[in-house]
Amino acid sequence: MFRLTREPIDIRKVADSLQKPEDGAVIVFEGVVRNHSENKAVRFLEYEAYEPMALAKLEEIGARAKGDYAIRDISIIHRLGRMDIGECSVAIAVAAAHRGPAFDACRFAIDTIKQIVPIWKKEFYEDGEVWIEGAH
Amino acid sequence: MSIRVLFFASLAEIVGQREIRVDAGDFTDIGSVFSRFARNFPPLENYRASILAALNSEFCDFASPVRDGDEVAFFPPVSGG
Numbered sequence: 001m002f003r004l005t006r007e008p009i010d011i012r013k014v015a016d017s018l019q020k021p022e023d024g025a026v027i028v029f030e031g032v033v034r035n036h037s038e039n040k041a042v043r044f045l046e047y048e049a050y051e052p053m054a055l056a057k058l059e060e061i062g063a064r065a066k067g068d069y070a071i072r073d074i075s076i077i078h079r080l081g082r083m084d085i086g087e088c089s090v091a092i093a094v095a096a097a098h099r100g101p102a103f104d105a106c107r108f109a110i111d112t113i114k115q116i117v118p119i120w121k122k123e124f125y126e127d128g129e130v131w132i133e134g135a136h
Numbered sequence: 137m138s139i140r141v142l143f144f145a146s147l148a149e150i151v152g153q154r155e156i157r158v159d160a161g162d163f164t165d166i167g168s169v170f171s172r173f174a175r176n177f178p179p180l181e182n183y184r185a186s187i188l189a190a191l192n193s194e195f196c197d198f199a200s201p202v203r204d205g206d207e208v209a210f211f212p213p214v215s216g217g
Contacts, residue, residue, distance in 0.1 A: 031217050047216060050144055050209055053193035054216075078216060090217050110217060118190070118209070119216025120145035131146040133186070134213040 001075040002058040004051055008087065009077050015093045018075050025099035027106045031090040033083045037132075043124045047080045047089060050118040054078070057117040061109050069105035071096040076109060078119060089121075137161065137204050141169060144211040147187070150179045160204035166191065167198030169208055186213055 001017070015028050033045050058076045065074050075093045083089055092109050096102035113119075114134060121132045138157040148154045151173065163169050166189050174180040180187075190209040191200050202208060 048145060049216070050142065050190070050193075050211065053190055053209070056193055114214070114217040116195075116214065117216050118144065118188075118211055118214055120212065121215045122145070131149075131212070132215040133146070134215040 001077070002055060002062055003077045004049060004055055004058075005077060005079055006081045007079075009079055009091045011088060011091045011093070014075050014077060014091050018073055018093045018095045020072070020095065022097065023072060023095040024097045025095070025102045027092075027094045027096075027099070027102040029090075029092040029106050029110055030088045031110065033085050033087050033089055035085045037123050040123075040125050042085065043126065044085065045083050045089070045124065046122045047078070047083065048120050048122070049078070049080050051080075053118050058113070061112050061117070064112070065094070065105040065109050069096075069108065070098070070101040071105045074105060074109065076113070078113070078117070080119070139163065139169065139202055139204070140207045141173070142207065142209040144209065146212055147180065147183065147210055150177050160202070160206075163202050165198065166196055166200045166202060166208060169202060170198065170210060173210075183212065187211070188213060 062074045073095050078090045094102045094106045139160050141156045143151045
């Protein structure tokens with residue numbers, strides 16, 4: 001399942017809906033909102049997306065993960081809008097017969113999200129706000 | 137007969153809009169679309185080296201041709217996750 005949402009993500013539900021009896025490992029990754037950025041205190045974040053392309057890229061990452069790693073299935077959910085400190089901004093669940101490929105595919109998915117999925121983060125501080133731009 | 141041009145994140149703030157329709161006949165490629173907006177919104181020029189472009193939801197370069205009905209998007213390097 002690949003989805004963009006403006007609601008809080010329930011990672012347990014994501015993992016439970018992915019898991020099947022043939023799986024030996026379910027790996028879950030959560031990206032969470034951190035309270036600081038380069039020594040500045042962060043109050044909250046907002047995420048914005050080019051939604052049709054972002055969803056297509058999440059699906060593409062999922063297809064590549066399933067093609068390149070011995071996993072059975074993968075779900076990726078990215079939240080948009082305002083998020084407070086500690087909230088989950090992105091959740092990835094990977095199900096596989098064995099843990100090795102599941103860890104590897106999960107790492108591949110989060111690393112690739114940060115490179116090719118058109119989503120941007122804005123950090124809000126006590127004294128202002130800044131759009132964060134990724135490494136090109 | 138038009139092209140939809142989309143801007144995101146800091147670029148949307150510079151342009152002041154997220155979506156603008158332009159006449160398809162005025163443009164040959166993605167670069168010509170960007171240059172038109174950079175003339176009207178000079179701070180965009182600072183982004184020329186790092187900006188990413190998409191044509192109909194797929195990454196493209198500035199030399200990609202544009203046609204009537206296309207959707208063109210300009211945005212900064214992504215920072216999701």
